[in-house]
Amino acid sequence: MLHFDYIEPTTLEEAASALSAREVAGKIIAGGTDVVLQIKEEKLAVDLLVSLASIPGLRSIHHDEKWVTIGAMTTIRELETSGFIRQSAPILFDAADEFGSAQTRNVATLGGNICNASPAADSLPALLALKADVTYWNSGEMKRQDLHQFFTGAGKTILDRADILASIRFAKPHPRSAGAYLKFSSRNGMDLPLVSIGVQLQMDQYFSGCEDVTIALGAAAPTPMRATGAEKILKGERITEEILAYAADQASQEARPRDDFRASAGYRKAMIKNLLPVAINRALSRIRQNTGKEI
Ligand SMILES: Cc1cc2nc3c(=O)[nH]c(=O)nc-3n(C[C@H](O)[C@H](O)[C@H](O)COP(=O)(O)OP(=O)(O)OC[C@H]3O[C@@H](n4cnc5c(N)ncnc54)[C@H](O)[C@@H]3O)c2cc1C
Known part of the structure; x- marks a missing residue:
């Protein structure tokens, strides 16, 4: 049987002071979907859970x-x-x-x-x-x-x-910009992705080239990461199939995914290469839709 105390402070000061008390192993709980599982699976030992649910101003x-x-x-x-x-x-x-x-x-x-x-x-x-x-x-x-x-x-x-x-x-994203997030997972997206990609693209004032782009990868390294080399390839350029293929190849080289029982590193890299052009094209189509411009 697991035993721990649970408190619902009403200020950040109160929550922080409970967490910093030396004699307890305290942990914040928000929705609990990760933390409760970790406690149940005995990956996390706590004797105090500090809920943030009653602190005003954190949910908006x-x-x-x-x-x-x-x-x-x-x-x-x-x-x-x-x-x-x-x-x-x-x-x-x-x-x-x-x-x-x-x-x-x-x-x-x-x-x-x-x-x-x-x-x-x-x-x-x-x-x-x-x-x-x-x-x-x-x-x-x-x-x-x-x-x-x-x-x-x-x-x-x-x-x-x-x-x-x-x-x-x-x-606030610029009116000439839009983004897209794509997740590739094995069970209809109901679990964490094998690999994922987020892109935010801003077109120049003539809607002919990429003024700015950010490309971020999930499950591609120990921390979520930006593919800055791929971003550099696209910045200032017209978005063509060729340049997208070049940038996708670069993003896949920048990724440092691991092999595990769900997918090999090589497979994850190949998926990044496939997903980047799709994500950029989805962002482009949103910009087209929002602005009515031909791109
Ligand atoms: C069935 C299932 C499906 C899931 N599917 C997905 C999925 O598709 N995609 C995905 O990304 N995740 C998924 N998750 C993981 C989980 O739901 C998410 O990570 C969720 O956003 C965690 O939020 P929470 O409020 O439940 O966090 P909690 O479990 O309450 O906390 C998570 C961690 O963050 C800390 N913490 C929480 N809030 C704060 C704060 N304000 N300040 C400091 N520390 C804090 C806690 O101490 C704890 O270490 C899934 C989990 C389950 C159980």
């Missing part, structure tokens, strides 16, 4: 002229059903839509997906492609960090044990 999708800010306790289902996210950041809608089952999406939070730091987590390539940053509570103050510097290894982040992720923020 807010946008102003410049920024989109999402509270860490926002559920994947709330992202999936937000008309604003679907319209302005369809790459994040794709990631939410592809995520597990409806039951899982109803309770799993964006903050939990980030802090669990699985290299295969669905939201991460989308957020990396959006150049997101995160705000977290550390030693009595809020700190900000670019998401691409947040992960230090598989399942590891820069957070100390009493730090609490509060929100995720990205710049």
Whole structure:
């Protein structure tokens, strides 16, 4: 029988102070879809679970002229059903839509997906492609960090044990831009991907070439990663089949996936090569649809 205490503090200070008490092995619980499984499978030993559910202000999708800010306790289902996210950041809608089952999406939070730091987590390539940053509570103050510097290894982040992720923020995507997230998995997308890709593409003012692009890969390395070499190939260029094939080859070379019982590294690399042109073409078709421009 497993024994642990459970508390629901109402402020970040209270939560952090409970987590930093020396005599307990404390752990944050958000939706619990990862943490409860880890406890049940005895991969995680805790004697205190600190729920964030009663701390106000952590569950919202807010946008102003410049920024989109999402509270860490926002559920994947709330992202999936937000008309604003679907319209302005369809790459994040794709990631939410592809995520597990409806039951899982109803309770799993964006903050939990980030802090669990699985290299295969669905939201991460989308957020990396959006150049997101995160705000977290550390030693009595809020700190900000670019998401691409947040992960230090598989399942590891820069957070100390009493730090609490509060929100995720990205710049409102440009009207000439759109993104797409694709997940390749063995069981109809109901589990973590064998490999995944997120792209965010911005066309130049003439809609003839790529002004900016970010390409992020999931399950392709110990941490979610950007394929910056492939990005360089596309930036400033017309998007043709040839250049897409060249960039896809580069992205697959940049990936450092591992062999495991689900797929070999070689297979994952081959899938990245196949998925990149599809993701870019999906982003292009969204830009076409939103702007009515011929591209
Ligand atoms: C059946 C099933 C299907 C799944 N399918 C998918 C899938 O398709 N795609 C996918 O990406 N994932 C999937 N997952 C994994 C899981 O659902 C996600 O990672 C989920 O987003 C975790 O969120 P949570 O709120 O449940 O986190 P929790 O389990 O509550 O927490 C996860 C980790 O993050 C920490 N944490 C949570 N919130 C914070 C915070 N604000 N600050 C600091 N630390 C925090 C916790 O201490 C814990 O270490 C699946 C899980 C299950 C059980």
